[in-house]
Amino acid sequence: MEFGEILKLSITVDGFFSFIFIVFGIFSLMVIPRKPNWIMGYRTSIALKNQDTWVFAHKHFGKQLITFGLVYIILSIVRTVLMINEASSLIIGVIIAAQVIAVLLALIPTEIALRKTFDKNGQRK
Numbered sequence: 001m002e003f004g005e006i007l008k009l010s011i012t013v014d015g016f017f018s019f020i021f022i023v024f025g026i027f028s029l030m031v032i033p034r035k036p037n038w039i040m041g042y043r044t045s046i047a048l049k050n051q052d053t054w055v056f057a058h059k060h061f062g063k064q065l066i067t068f069g070l071v072y073i074i075l076s077i078v079r080t081v082l083m084i085n086e087a088s089s090l091i092i093g094v095i096i097a098a099q100v101i102a103v104l105l106a107l108i109p110t111e112i113a114l115r116k117t118f119d120k121n122g123q124r125k
Contacts, residue, residue, distance in 0.1 A: 028062030029059055029063065032059075042057045064107075064110055
């Protein structure tokens with residue numbers, strides 16, 4: 001595969017993932033399943049406690065997905081510029097790792113916010 005083809009593929013994949021994060025973030029903010037359930041939505045034990053924790057988790061997680069989608073776009077642009085300038089593969093690898101970590105870290109702030117806002121029984125503190 002030539003460099004130009006790799007660059008196009010990279011931009012396409014990055015754009016797709018960024019778009020998915022942002023769309024799912026907006027979806028999570030606007031379309032919250034009516035009742036906590038194990039089939040659809042943000043499903044962790046504390047989010048499933050009651051309607052209040054359920055709605056809170058979806059709204060918070062939606063904001064996180066949008067934020068991480070935007071971070072992913074920025075990291076993608078930086079990586080693309082570095083690829084064009086033939087930067088070190090180590091630097092590009094670090095940026096790719098940061099993108100993966102950003103995806104995995106989207107859950108952590110929501111869980112922290114849930115635990116700060118609600119007790120173990122799902123009642124607001």
